[in-house]
Amino acid sequence: MSALPGSPEGTAITGLDSSPVDAAALAELPPLTEQTRVEAREIIGRYPVARSALLPMLHLVQSYQGFVTPEGVALCAEELGLTKAEVGAVATFYTMYKRRPTGRHLVSVCTNTLCAVLGGQRIMDALSADLGVHHDETTADGSITLEHAECLAACDYAPVVTVDYEFYDQQDVDSARELVAALRRGEKPTPTRGAPLTDFRGISRQLAGFSQHPDAAAAAAAVDAPGNYEPTLRGLRLAAERGESAPPMRGPEREPADAGEPRETVRPSGGTGESPGQEAADARVAAADTPAEKAGAAGSHPDAPEPAGRRLPDGRKGTDTPAGQEPGTSGQGPGGSARTIEGRGPKRRK
Numbered sequence: 001m002s003a004l005p006g007s008p009e010g011t012a013i014t015g016l017d018s019s020p021v022d023a024a025a026l027a028e029l030p031p032l033t034e035q036t037r038v039e040a041r042e043i044i045g046r047y048p049v050a051r052s053a054l055l056p057m058l059h060l061v062q063s064y065q066g067f068v069t070p071e072g073v074a075l076c077a078e079e080l081g082l083t084k085a086e087v088g089a090v091a092t093f094y095t096m097y098k099r100r101p102t103g104r105h106l107v108s109v110c111t112n113t114l115c116a117v118l119g120g121q122r123i124m125d126a127l128s129a130d131l132g133v134h135h136d137e138t139t140a141d142g143s144i145t146l147e148h149a150e151c152l153a154a155c156d157y158a159p160v161v162t163v164d165y166e167f168y169d170q171q172d173v174d175s176a177r178e179l180v181a182a183l184r185r186g187e188k189p190t191p192t193r194g195a196p197l198t199d200f201r202g203i204s205r206q207l208a209g210f211s212q213h214p215d216a217a218a219a220a221a222a223v224d225a226p227g228n229y230e231p232t233l234r235g236l237r238l239a240a241e242r243g244e245s246a247p248p249m250r251g252p253e254r255e256p257a258d259a260g261e262p263r264e265t266v267r268p269s270g271g272t273g274e275s276p277g278q279e280a281a282d283a284r285v286a287a288a289d290t291p292a293e294k295a296g297a298a299g300s301h302p303d304a305p306e307p308a309g310r311r312l313p314d315g316r317k318g319t320d321t322p323a324g325q326e327p328g329t330s331g332q333g334p335g336g337s338a339r340t341i342e343g344r345g346p347k348r349r350k
């Protein structure tokens with residue numbers, strides 16, 4: 001019989017993770033203390049529903065021990081009244097929660113499409129060869145954990161590398177090698193933009209909602225630190241020069257004052273019978289130069305059909321889940337018993 005999920009003799013977090021616990025690594029960790037619990041309860045106090053605090057609490061325990069340990073899982077479970085399996089299910093879902101000891105710095109190399117074609121994969125391969133580690137592995141000296149990452153939402157700065165989630169933009173193999181060499185020398189190179197570099201445990205503490213700055217002014221100064229935003233600004237300048245703008249957001253649809261009247265009678269009267277918003281949308285579709293622009297303009301037109309799956313036949317919005325198959329139930333169809341898990345009510349996915 002396998003060990004209990006989250007137990008020291010079990011796996012790193014739960015039975016969902018097949019990697020064994022490294023007993024030596026666990027023995028070297030600083031234990032979670034009463035102070036950790038005090039801070040966990042402070043986090044819980046920020047939310048109207050206690051279990052909403054789980055994500056920052058996982059960052060908190062990670063900030064103390066460098067990864068989400070069985071002890072960290074147990075603390076979160078105890079404080080929130082959840083099972084270890086429930087906490088482990090969340091911790092294993094998100095890649096920012098680490099399942100094994102993490103180095104002083106986490107180096108993430110974007111190997112998603114745009115970064116990859118511009119050299120991201122070459123950077124990953126070079127760092128992997130230099131450090132002697134592969135994805136999600138840590139150097140023997142504990143200085144660097146290397147991972148490849150999916151799109152880091154900075155495609156205009158490709159190829160992108162982050163260290164402890166701070167951005168180092170437009171890297172190449174040589175600059176990334178120098179960046180990592182500096183980290184291993186104990187230096188903290190200034191990120192291309194955003195806050196100054198800390199380390200993995202430090203950023204985990206910030207993600208738990210605890211500032212490392214002495215006061216609000218220092219925190220604001222760090223976040224607003226000078227940076228190079230040229231690629232984004234270049235795009236904005238080009239759009240301005242070409243008179244391009246993003247399609248306007250569609251506001252909530254209003255029901256006609258009298259739902260029984262024909263629709264035309266409630267529109268402002270005009271030459272075409274259309275509202276000013278519809279006429280403007282018609283003009284944007286007609287003026288679009290490219291198929292992509294035309295599709296975007298048509299999609300934002302007030303008369304565009306509702307995308308499939310967003311409107312039910314009777315006009316309600318939402319996903320049409322058959323009765324009895326809602327999340328958290330037994331999954332049986334109509335006529336089956338619709339049990340909720342441990343009587344906690346339907347589970348919702350984030």
Ligand code: FES
Nearest residue numbers: 110115152154155
């Ligand atoms: S593809 Fe690398 S940041 Fe988007």
